[in-house]
Amino acid sequence: MTNKNANLPLDDSSCGWYSALHDLPAAKRLQGQQRADYAVIGAGFAGLAAARRLAEQLPEARILLIDAQRVGYGASGRNSGFVIDLPHKFALEHPDPAHKQRLLGLNRAAISQLQGLVDQHGIDCQWSHAGKYQGAVGPRGQAYLEHFAKLMKDLGEPFEWVDRGALAKVIGSQHYSQAIFTPGCYLMQPAALVNGLARSLPANVELLEESPIQRLESDANGGWVLHGSQGRITTPKLLLGTSIFTQEFGYLRNRLLPVMTFASWTRQLTDAELAEYGGQLDWGLTPADHAGTTVRMTQDRRLIIRNTYKHVPKYGRSTSDAMRQQIARDHRKAFVARFPQLAAVPFTHTWGGVYAISRNFTNFFGELQDGVFASACDNGVGAAWGTISGTLLADLAIGADSSQLRDIQAVTGMPSLNPPEPFLGLGVRSRIRLAAFNSRSEI
Template identity: 85%
Template sequence: MSKTVNLPHDDASCGWYAALPAAQPATRLQGEQRADYAVIGAGFAGLAAARRLAEHHPEARILLVDAQRVAQGASGRNSGFVIDLPHKFALEHPDPAHKQRLLALNRAAIAQLQGLIQAHGIDCQWSHAGKYQGAVGPRGMAYLEHFEKLMKDLGEPFDWVERGALAKVLGTGHYSGAIYTPGCYLMQPAALVSGLGRSLPDNVELLEESPIQRLERDGQGGWILHGSAGRIRTARLLLGTSIFTQEFGYLRNRLLPVMTFASWTRPLTDSELQVYGGQLDWGLTPADHAGTTVRMTQDRRLIIRNTYKHVPKYGKSTSDAMRESVRSDHRKAFLARFPQLANVPFSHTWGGVYAISRNFTNFFGELEPGVFASACDNGVGAAWGTISGTLLADLAVGADSAQLRDIQAVTGMPSLNPPEPFLGLGVRSRIRLAAWNSRSEL
């Protein structure tokens, strides 16, 4: 394979990453390197895969390589939810066993992350806060009633929270009601991913700011990974590259690159916190999936996330003007909820790219002999990336388990996309239609 890949091009305005202490200088790929295993992508999936490989083979040399710094990419840009429940679309799956497998896998990921946070003292605002799914008006309440039925079918606990009680938590009477589910954890994603990167086993070498620009077969059953200042020869290659998997020639025309955007405030002052009147450390996702996600962090920042864009050129599909427009929309959503905080500015607005598929199917498995991938998290990357990366390493070393069989049972092949320009027209039209239909919930 000689195709040159398109690289990440994320904006430099992610609030989560900006809030971290200054990072130590990066170790970059230089010269000729040999590894027993190479992992591309140091997000949740790649970090978990490298760690598990090291546990299986502590004598092996494992190289984990990323085009950016750890936490600069998608894994450090999400809204900080680690959700145990199957995603909205997966909740509608007709097979109860399918949903129970997803639930068990997500909970295994949460337990794994919690263990690592405790073992390595990772300061990332980790909290068993649960999650609210909120409705603004009749459209959202209809979605909540449907969600209630799905939760009953799943046999999972939940609580209805009426407007008055909800306002005491959120500091706003904007919502008609919500369903609270207790299994979600909240965190600072860039801090968590950065901490996972700093605490890798000794036989994992992390190479940052080292984009792999080309893959080549070595003629002996292995691979050569070409960077700008060096290359890696390896017998086994694991891809934790999400949407960028298609840049290496795999799952082409099966993944859709979508970017969602968030803005957050600076930390509220003591007087602003009194005016706000709600609690710290909560998260709310919209009952209508095209609505607005809202969070209040432990360090007093309010976050607004909505707006979806089809980004065929990833970060290069965006512009400063686009982000300013998104920021303006976020401001309207913020003021609708917190008019008492009209003088509190946003300090950062950022986007993050993730992969979805038309059939909402995650890929997990061996792409060809010696090449393994977990790709397409369909927007729920923290838990899924962690458990899929872990089990991908199991698959690569031939370690069988009930969990491995479970993830193989719930994954498959993302469906083919129509060709351009029909794909772009269709995706953009669907996003616009969803935003219009959901305008009362934004």
């Protein structure tokens, strides 16, 4: 089942978050024959949390954490830097209030865990309890906001309506007619956060970067052999924090959809530009209409625009420089519409990040087969979900029990099967185009 060669990550080299990092240590790579009590593939939020938990619970165990790229170079360092407590918009529609409360509790446990690690290890990642705005441009967005307000009331969660004028004082833009502010979201620099988490792992975790695992095979003892280009790892238990790439090892095949979103950011604003901008630093706004535009202002004076979704069946190989240049032009239009006073400020980076969604918006968590555990398919809310699901996956792998473990088992399941190609690709591309057309007034 898992003896095929895997299609490996191939991300563009223009991620602004990663480019802003400094003084990264040299990568240690997989070489020769290695043995581990536990191996974790994927050093994103889920893999980092799983490796940390295993090491803390089993201080005498040898844990190997392996990534095909540098930490923060993949999806974990390419998001917009939100750590969101509220369940995903689709999850908020769930008919069972207990289901939503479990998700909320799990997300908040993740935030608390990350907060503790940032404080304990002094991780410099622009961590901030800034809350989050959800903004509407026109009538379509306004209708989504009204619905969101109803869901918040049903959930018993605090929220605050913000009118155009009050919002403009924060974000420096009159573009939005209204917004809802929710207080529980945190903001951060994602590539800096995951790198800080990686550099503060317990001593019994060994991190191997730039070490793609190309093939898995079972061994005669019921364990696993992980094959890289320069070495192999033998382990009795394997944890996968590989998101969309889980299917490359033969698991959850035809159940995950690879989708890429794109962002652009400016250089740091000068003092004069900051005065012209007229808003505050350190805020984040997501669109009321989920196909709209996400906007952020970082603590270090950079504005970020994120929109555009692409179905990427070959991951990074499905994109091109020409595609990214066109997306940057589209981002420029969205940027100037919001910040005409900053029309002369250039973008310095435009990048994409691939993540996994499922047609039934269900996250997978559990044991795939004897000795192989996975958390896969975060449906676009990866920082909090990856952190808590990775932590609890380690508990599952060592046979621990907790109310949180029971909660995550209650709210996860099996992603639904996808139709075969070419129907899948045609359907996904058509839905993305339709969503973009319907949401054009909010983009």
